[in-house]
Amino acid sequence: MPAADPINEAVSAVYESDSRRVLATLIRLLGDFDLAEEAMHDAFRAALEQWPRDGVPANPRAWLVSAGRFKAIDGLRRQKRFDSLDEEGRELDVAVVDTAAWADAETVEDDRLRLVFTCCHPALAFDAQVALTLREVCGLTTEEIGRAFLTPAPTLAQRIVRAKAKIREARIPYQVPAPAELAERLEAVLRVIYLVFNEGYAASSGAALTRHDLSAEAIRLGRLLVELLPDPEAMGLLALMLLHESRRAARTSPSGEIILLDDQDRSVWNRELIAEGSRLVRAALATRRFGPYTLQAAIGAVHAEAASAAATDWAEIVGLYDALLRMDDSPVIELNRAVAMAMRDGPEAGLACIDDILKRGQLKDYRLAHAARAELCRRLGRMVEARTAYQKALALTRQEPERRFLERRIAETDR
């Protein structure tokens, strides 16, 4: 291994910190994802050749962008066999000298936001939005995304190729949406980020209960978004993720078994994340323009600030769920409200609500509805009913730790 080399260190550091920014700007300048990726590759290669000779430029990022743009346009020109240096060529040379044009920090940050909105464009299938965001914005490889989502890499590669073709063919603009459509478009971005987080936090299938890397990526994306576009719901989502994340160490035992919120050792909750999350919730609530993510985060904050399950302000939580239901009339939220009600008013009240939801035929295939019903029956000593409900939940789960948890509970109903 050669001794540390300052130039290589510099290139590595810039790659680590700025390659995503460089890519985002190149996509804007070149108008094409693939061309931009190739250009970025060429630019880093050029840096390795030229920086040792000429020194590290004052603004490495601007240098890389202009080198990448030059290489791409030069390549296109050769490919199209331009036989004379026409006007485009002259403009090119000017652009290469004038690196200040790319140094404008604000434009560059806007490029990252443009990239997020383009990757999460509603014309793309949701799966494609997720894959594209993770690859282009976060810099994950196709193989890494495939492993995280338990999807074969060629399937994902195809998804990404098609999405890029769609962006090209449908001429999806590379821009931050106009104020009139911003709220709706932002919602799509938040949905992608939250799905990535949840895949990491509570993997819907597979052996491991949590896949940490995806959650970390989602939080990174959430921070980026709040930094670039401090919208209340972006803050709310980041807060929600941080508050969930704060409980990670407490929610599984060392052997990987699930520990329910009530039984968690709250001393291992991450206080720093809780403080940051609670701060964001308060800021989002103060805007009075918040939405469902902020309310869910507010519920998380009430839990996070309680010393124990019994000491939790359940009335406050039920109230927050009521507010949430007014925004989003979803049976899953209703289910969560029923669980909170059981804590506030006793298991019978909660059970009545859950049975009402199930009677309407909603959530009858949702494992957590049956698991919640089972827990409440168990607390009421109605073991036969509890057992049946646990068994229904067990039949619906695809997650290994959850299966073990439910089997333990079923065994307990025998006693």
Next chain:
Amino acid sequence: MSIRERLERLKAMRNEMKYLCLVYLEHDKLHAVPDRECMNCGDDFRKSGLLVAAEALESTATAATVRVRNGKMSITDGPFAETKEQLAGFYLIESRDLNDAIQVASRIPPAREGSVEVRPVRQLDPDTRL
């Protein structure tokens, strides 16, 4: 430090993987793409630091297939084209991921006449046992 060494470091930093791009062509299209064009493509890849190796192959009519069974070697002609396309050449490239490799493969000239199969290279693991 040489450019080559620097490039290797950059690749390591990007966790680059090797992919074998296998070029398949029907027999009567083996020469449909001018050699000059394939050489230019290889040169471009080499200049961009993507290429590990690339070769074109003679037709399967010139091939012999070797098998060893129970310690005995046997040789057959061919393979003969039951399938219409035959392996015509390869480019061994280095890419950050499968999508980058596919992007590079799409620039291989015979892709427009036949097909290019992109296969990740598997790292041999000396510690695996049967």
